[in-house]
Amino acid sequence: MTAWTPDQPLVRLTDVHKSFRGVVVLQRISFDVTKGEVVCVIGPSGAGKSTLLRCINALVPIERGSILVEGQEVNDPKLDKLALRRKVGMVFQQYNLFPHRTALQNVMMAPIHVLKRDRREVEAEARKLIRKVRLEGKEDAYPGELSGGQQQRIAIARSLAMNPDVMLFDEVTAALDPETVKEVLVTIRELAEEGMTCVIVTHEMGFAREVADEIYFTDGGLLVEHGPPKDFFANPRDPRTRQFLDQIL
Amino acid sequence: MSIASRTDLPVLLPFRLGRAEAPWRPNARHGAFLIAALTLSIGFAEAQAGPGDRSILATILTWTPLLAQGFALNIAMSFLAMAIGTVLGLPLGLGQVSLRAPVRGVSWFVTQFFRNSPWLVLLFYCMLLMPFEVRIGDTIVPLPGWLKSTIGLSLPVMANVAELVRGAVRSIPYGQWEASEAIAFTRMQTLRMVILPQCIKRMTPPWMNLYAILTVATPLTSVVGVSEAMTLTGDILSAEGRTELLVPLYLYLLTWFFLYCYPIARATLMLERRFQVR
Numbered sequence: 001m002t003a004w005t006p007d008q009p010l011v012r013l014t015d016v017h018k019s020f021r022g023v024v025v026l027q028r029i030s031f032d033v034t035k036g037e038v039v040c041v042i043g044p045s046g047a048g049k050s051t052l053l054r055c056i057n058a059l060v061p062i063e064r065g066s067i068l069v070e071g072q073e074v075n076d077p078k079l080d081k082l083a084l085r086r087k088v089g090m091v092f093q094q095y096n097l098f099p100h101r102t103a104l105q106n107v108m109m110a111p112i113h114v115l116k117r118d119r120r121e122v123e124a125e126a127r128k129l130i131r132k133v134r135l136e137g138k139e140d141a142y143p144g145e146l147s148g149g150q151q152q153r154i155a156i157a158r159s160l161a162m163n164p165d166v167m168l169f170d171e172v173t174a175a176l177d178p179e180t181v182k183e184v185l186v187t188i189r190e191l192a193e194e195g196m197t198c199v200i201v202t203h204e205m206g207f208a209r210e211v212a213d214e215i216y217f218t219d220g221g222l223l224v225e226h227g228p229p230k231d232f233f234a235n236p237r238d239p240r241t242r243q244f245l246d247q248i249l
Numbered sequence: 250m251s252i253a254s255r256t257d258l259p260v261l262l263p264f265r266l267g268r269a270e271a272p273w274r275p276n277a278r279h280g281a282f283l284i285a286a287l288t289l290s291i292g293f294a295e296a297q298a299g300p301g302d303r304s305i306l307a308t309i310l311t312w313t314p315l316l317a318q319g320f321a322l323n324i325a326m327s328f329l330a331m332a333i334g335t336v337l338g339l340p341l342g343l344g345q346v347s348l349r350a351p352v353r354g355v356s357w358f359v360t361q362f363f364r365n366s367p368w369l370v371l372l373f374y375c376m377l378l379m380p381f382e383v384r385i386g387d388t389i390v391p392l393p394g395w396l397k398s399t400i401g402l403s404l405p406v407m408a409n410v411a412e413l414v415r416g417a418v419r420s421i422p423y424g425q426w427e428a429s430e431a432i433a434f435t436r437m438q439t440l441r442m443v444i445l446p447q448c449i450k451r452m453t454p455p456w457m458n459l460y461a462i463l464t465v466a467t468p469l470t471s472v473v474g475v476s477e478a479m480t481l482t483g484d485i486l487s488a489e490g491r492t493e494l495l496v497p498l499y500l501y502l503l504t505w506f507f508l509y510c511y512p513i514a515r516a517t518l519m520l521e522r523r524f525q526v527r
Contacts (some may be wrong), residue, residue, distance in 0.1 A: 088431075
């Protein structure tokens with residue numbers, strides 16, 4: 001295997017197949033994400049979008065095909081999953097913060113225990129990250145004391161604390177109140193503008209149009225269509241895409 | 250009816266987290282009934298006592314220090330059995346959620362075996378199968394009866410703690426595992442830093458409940474000859490040789506156990522309510 005260089009795709013999926021107990025969830029999925037690119041994956045529920053993200057950081061094993069993250073094969077039994085996950089951050093729909101730890105501790109845990117870094121240094125960075133997601137003053141709050149949007153932003157900070165090369169967002173606003181959706185989207189957009197490579201699964205079409213470099217539409221486990229947001233939303237080619245967009249917009 | 254079939258303790262029933270029916274707990278009304286019954290039985294016994302006999306109350310008070318000694322042994326056995334059972338039950342419970350099938354299978358079998366055996370049977374096994382002394386190097390360590398029966402009691406406690414641990418781990422939402430994996434925690438780190446700390450809170454009330462059940466089960470050891478409060482009560486009765494003393498004295502012993510377990514039951518209830526609100 002040749003060494004990975006930043007001009008190659010950061011994430012490359014080739015012919016990925018995945019099924020759960022005979023039900024095909026993903027088939028023939030191929031796409032590239034280059035460094036600094038923001039990719040949005042949209043599609044109806046059950047299209048395999050969340051599974052797709054989980055395959056990229058090896059939370060879910062795939063059956064066939066290849067996923068390369070910085071040149072490292074994810075579909076390999078000898079894969080160092082922990083090393084992979086240090087490079088790939090993930091944010092979940094249900095935030096999944098650790099309820100017995102404060103916001104600050106949630107952000108600090110991974111760098112301290114996984115990267116074995118100095119606690120004081122980590123704390124300074126964690127406080128900076130919490131400021132970055134605009135939650136200064138909430139450092140000592142427990143997740144239960146925070147609103148959904150605030151929890152989700154702490155979850156983003158927790159992922160960022162590992163200093164990942166790519167961030168995966170799995171319908172991060174789907175469980176939020178409409179009025180708190182915006183604050184989370186603003187946080188993600190800022191990240192994207194700073195050049196963070198992002199793969200975003202979302203139902204927020206307006207957001208996808210604004211932030212994405214490339215939009216992928218999935219249905220029934222297939223990548224139906226993709227393109228830059230302007231083209232994608234203006235002239236969807238596939239009838240399924242058109243039908244989906246008609247329902248949503 | 251054999252004694253074994255009468256030891257059908259609630260702890261042998263399958264454990265359910267969440268909306269399980271509330272387990273039986275002593276409450277203040279039970280206490281009031283008990284005191285009333287005790288007072289009444291003392292009254293009756295006084296009436297039955299022959300002329301010149303010492304009063305029932307005075308007799309009971311005379312024997313109280315001895316009874317207290319026996320009761321102290323009950324408490325010591327319950328502490329020790331709980332400690333042994335918890336220390337062994339924790340890895341056993343974690344074994345049941347292990348990723349390795351053989352570990353899971355063995356842990357499951359051990360847990361089910363000890364959870365579904367009558368306590369008294371286990372007690373007899375330990376009493377009769379364990380030697381009265383063990384040789385460690387050059388020193389001979391005697392194994393007195395109370396120690397052997399404590400080990401016997403700790404076996405079902407171990408199995409029940411294992412079930413508590415398994416149930417608590419399973420009750421933590423899957424997202425917690427996923428989030429821990431996503432930040433590159435190993436399985437051990439996830440268990441130690443994310444899952445178990447959340448389990449402790451959930452496990453504390455049923456664990457205390459188990460302790461109360463264990464405490465009231467310690468008089469079982471009188472069957473295998475340990476000089477705890479129950480045995481001593483029998484000894485006192487035969488020493489006094491007064492039949493009218495029988496009912497008040499056993500009620501008196503019952504009151505001791507009640508006074509010890511009631512605060513535990515109250516505290517358990519309080520903790521359960523507090524944790525439910527969050």
